[in-house]
Amino acid sequence: MPKDGAASPSHWKAFASRRRDPATKREAVLQTAAHLFLEKSYGRTSLNDVAERLNITKPALYHYFRNKEEILLECYRLGTGLIEEILNEIALHCGTGLEKVAAFIYSYANVMTVNFGRCVMRLDEGDLSSEAFAEVRTYKRKIDRRLRSFIQEGIEDGSITPCDPKIAAFSIAGAVNWICIWYEPEGELPAEEIASQFARTLTQGLARTTTNGGEREVSRQEPLP
Amino acid sequence: MPKDGAASPSHWKAFASRRRDPATKREAVLQTAAHLFLEKSYGRTSLNDVAERLNITKPALYHYFRNKEEILLECYRLGTGLIEEILNEIALHCGTGLEKVAAFIYSYANVMTVNFGRCVMRLDEGDLSSEAFAEVRTYKRKIDRRLRSFIQEGIEDGSITPCDPKIAAFSIAGAVNWICIWYEPEGELPAEEIASQFARTLTQGLARTTTNGGEREVSRQEPLP
């Protein structure tokens, strides 16, 4: 999981020299923007704010992005990219539905502690143009569908207590998404601690318990190697 | 649970006659504002938008509120008021910790489907002045503390599996809070259906299973009288 720069206010260094990898600069802009968007919201973040932090001037940003919204959209895209990765990984996982759900929660929770990941769920979609809005929505629907299919799988393979997959998915996704609201990169709770606890807490609600000689036994899984 | 006007675009009627309870008018403003804030976000909702929908003029709003932010703050207060009520009710509940948690989820989820309730968790606190911000934060912390105490209670009375109450509370609160994001007043899922399913899904993760002659038995509760 890439660490991003909540802690490093030094993205402006990317602009220290005139000749420098433009891709690096572009990314520095995005890191800074994402940081500010999360801190103050997109609407209250002016391009001046972004530029100031990078020690450049406002119009310089237009070398890397066509307009403010493109910056926003790129944040979304980087974030959804991270989620895409974990979804693909999990799909390859062999395991019960419940295991997949747990793996999903674990990985997804981790993404929700990374700035770009947080952007996806925290920023206001209403700030996107209708086109970009559609793109993002499509993506989110995809995530939702995947989660539901994992749950469905689990119900079918008996690892998950029968329930309405739609509402169950809302419940799980909500719990994990909300991380992006309260998580503080500098806070005391380590991301992986959160992730593994969430995976456990949320799946145990789904798990069908099997009695095994008086001992409670829930189909347990370690969400990650 | 009071129904509010997602479906009734008729708040302007409160302003139809000159002689009318000013308190009614004030509330009509709030209903409309809350509706728009949820629809377009606070930042993108201009006072003109609010006034227009009420068939009054912009400066008229200043008779009822000192400024835009006060409208926002009042929305928060009405919302937290709703939550306050349910918290008090639950506190009076006699029952295990788990039962209280389930009751909390059920009631709280219902609030999250009501405009003012949604405002509390959906709107951006960054739009509040630092003073109002503090007020709201204090309130939110209070909610969180209550939920944690219910969980703690449950752990102590044996109705809840031992866990970190902080993270468990985040998980539950997140799942329920997120309702305010995806819930559509006109949608097909009825609020109470959501509420009860959430209560079940989320608590079963916490519930300690007791074996009772080979039959799985989770301490079940009906969240509502």
Place this chain on the structure above:
Amino acid sequence: MPKDGAASPSHWKAFASRRRDPATKREAVLQTAAHLFLEKSYGRTSLNDVAERLNITKPALYHYFRNKEEILLECYRLGTGLIEEILNEIALHCGTGLEKVAAFIYSYANVMTVNFGRCVMRLDEGDLSSEAFAEVRTYKRKIDRRLRSFIQEGIEDGSITPCDPKIAAFSIAGAVNWICIWYEPEGELPAEEIASQFARTLTQGLARTTTNGGEREVSRQEPLP
């Protein structure tokens, strides 16, 4: 022919009192804008320039117009309105085609000395949105068609020498349109003097005719090898 305010820099008086006929103010804005557009071109005229001259602030203009372009478009419309009037008058005229053409030149030339009239032909259509552009173009085509029809009439009734009506119309319209370029409201040439001389020159031509045994004979020349 209405006189407009090239000479009267006092349109700001319309804004002297807060309560005043909004229509008057709107017109004052247009007069001032038209004046500046002709003086400095639309592009180089900032809304500040307009506002300053009216002793108001820039955003005040937005009470009367949605945006800068609407101001421009209104100038066009007032101008085309003036032309419309004269076209209708002439159509009612009984007379030969030649007489109609002459009447057209006379009246049209007069319009070209009035600010709003000048706007129609002097300002750059490229500054209009494509919609407004279409509107204006439609209008201009209409004028052109009328003039051609007058010429055609004249050819048919024998009052005009057979020629290509299209090119003849271009020639006449050009001569008259160009007035909007060089005419100075404060200059020494009175508008009506220009108008009547144009009507004569363009209909009769420069050439002095010499009679040669009943055959019309104009001193002909081949303009260039």
Place this chain on the structure above:
Amino acid sequence: MPKDGAASPSHWKAFASRRRDPATKREAVLQTAAHLFLEKSYGRTSLNDVAERLNITKPALYHYFRNKEEILLECYRLGTGLIEEILNEIALHCGTGLEKVAAFIYSYANVMTVNFGRCVMRLDEGDLSSEAFAEVRTYKRKIDRRLRSFIQEGIEDGSITPCDPKIAAFSIAGAVNWICIWYEPEGELPAEEIASQFARTLTQGLARTTTNGGEREVSRQEPLP
């Protein structure tokens, strides 16, 4: 009459090779600029637009011109150069005043169909610095004076009907200048067709003359009461 590149979007070829006559490149810039200025106006043409079309970068333009305005001024100069030529040719012409006027119209109309020529009359002088403005104005005045002198000559030698040479010149010049507005290089009307028809129409007038006992009698009309 030099043909210029309305039809040939290939001026960038001049920049294809590094080693190439700088003068050629300079001219390529001017051709392209003139084309764009006519198409979109000077104000709406950015140096980027020019550079892009030439497949070079914006700062490269500064090797050939000190600033944007110099490009504009050069367009004017090339255009006035074309006019200068024809004026000189005509001055050498032996012939009556009327013949000179006709020759002027013919040649001048042709220039008005060439990009640089069109620039002279179509572009907005207000975009020039006051110095350049003065230069161009001086030039235009010269053209006007010449035309007037031709007319005066004609009046004196009897080839032209007595009239106010000033207004007559305005009338003729206007008609011809306006060509630069409506002429389309790709259009169906060939430049020389326009030129010769203009020469005839403007010198002879529209009115069909009727001979009446040796006295010239044109169907006279008073254009408007």
Place this chain on the structure above:
DNA sequence: CATGAATGAGAGTTCATTCAT
């Protein structure tokens, strides 16, 4: 009471122009 009018501050965006390589 209520309103139309007006304002000041600030936003995003564009562009000619100049560095620095």
Place this chain on the structure above:
DNA sequence: TATGAATGAACTCTCATTCAT
């Protein structure tokens, strides 16, 4: 020589807020 990068100034437009009626 030629260029990518950067800037500063300017402009349009929006909006919460306050007069003045």
